[in-house]
Amino acid sequence: MNELIRTLTQTWGPTSYEEGIRGVITRELDSLHVDCRVDALGNLIYCIRAPGKPKLLLSAHMDQIGIIVTHVDKDGFLRFGAVGGLDPYKVLGHRFVFANSTVGVAAVESKEHKTLEHLTLDKLFLDIGAASKDDALLHVAVGDFAVYAGDCVQVGNRVTSAALDDRIGCYVLMEALRAVVGKDLNYETYAMFSVQEEIGIRGAKVGAWGVQPDLAIALDVTAWGDTPESYVLDIALGKGPAIKxxxxxxxxxxxxxxxLIEAAKTHGIPFQLEVLQGGTTDAAAIQTIANGVPTGVISIPDRYVHSASEMVDLGDVEGCIKLLVAVLLK
Ligand SMILES: [Zn+2]
Known part of the structure; x- marks a missing residue:
């Protein structure tokens, strides 16, 4: 098991509470001695100076999707809303963990069992095992955030965990930085670990304004089309990085x-082309700041995105690192 991937995925960090994951990244990259700063929103931005060269901004988001407590009822059950895009079918039956380690299970109103095709989040509640409202309030309050509790496990070349979106993108960016520091680069390189992606790509916009790059590449997960009766999408695990x-x-x-396509071909890196009908990434925000920024995306194929058990292929992850390094190095 890759211990860094485990640590990155198991660190608690819903939108606006990215300080834990930021701490993991800064500790890991400390020994590189690359200049870094944190902006007022919390974006962590490393810069490898190369005066006179075009500025390239790379971005991977630190936050993970989660839930927020909206109401505690008289019996101690919690109602909740989504922080990011949450499918009720992926939520039902799963455990969520709060910052103080309190764990609850997302259950459904019994009378809704027969009509699951119409399941909405407001039919679900979180059960933390409290005996009453007062008991529940000893552990949680309205406004508290929680994230999926989902272990990180590896079978063969496949890793399954919560929060691979987008901690696996953070991993790719960290490993690429390690590989290129001290070498001759094509760009003045800014590596941004962004905040608040999941509620509307808010952090990347601010971070990009701070850098005002000449071009940009985001690193994020994408969906899949290679499971039984899946929707049609030409993305499969194990076939390499997806170029959006x-x-x-x-x-x-x-x-x-x-x-990106040229770099992949030149270095013999297998790749896929991504045409995704739903969702977007930091790239969409970065592309439209200031006078406009030419922007692309390297995507990591990720089954069951926004669930407690997302799945990526480590060969794809390595391919993403190689591709990014190929773009950066002279
Ligand atoms: Zn993402």
Whole structure:
């Protein structure tokens, strides 16, 4: 098991509470002695200076999806809302953990069992085992955040865990940085670990304004089309990094897309082209700041995105690191 991937995925960090994961990343990268700063929103931005060269911004988001307590009823059961895009079918039956380690299970109103095709989040509640409202309030309060409790396990080349979106992108960015520090780079390179992606790509926008790059590449997960009766999507685990053409929020700037394709071909890295009908990434925000930024995305295929058990292929992850390093190095 890759211990860094385990630590990254198991660190608690819903949107706006990224300090834990930021701490993991800064401790890991400390020995590189690369300049870094944290902006007022919490984006962690490393910079490898190369005066006179174009500025390249790389971005991977630190936050993970979660839930927020909206109400505690008289019997101690919690109602909750989504922090990020949550499918009630992926929530039902799973455990959620709060910052203070309190754990609850997401259950459904019994009378809803027969009509699961219409399941909505407001039919679910969180049971932390409290005996009453007063008992529950000893552990949680309205406004508290929780995230999926989902162990990190490895079978063969596949890793399953909560929060691979986008801690696996953070991992790719960290490993690429380690590989290129001290070498001759094509760009003045800014590596941003962004906040607040899951509630509307809010952190990356601020971080990108702070850098005002000449071009940008986001690193995030994408969906899959290789499981039984899946929707049609030409993305499979194990077939390499996905180079984004389009998602619901942007068209990748063709010149950056082609730069990634060329780098993959030159270095013999297998890749897939991604046309995603739903969802978007930090790239959509970065592309439209200031005078506009040519922006592309390297995507990591990730089954069951936004569930307690997402799944990636380590070969794809290695391919993403190689591809990014190929772009950065002269
Ligand atoms: Zn993501």
């Amino acid at each position: 053409v389009k998602d619901a929020g942007m068209v990748a700037t063709p010149v950056v897309r082609d730069l």
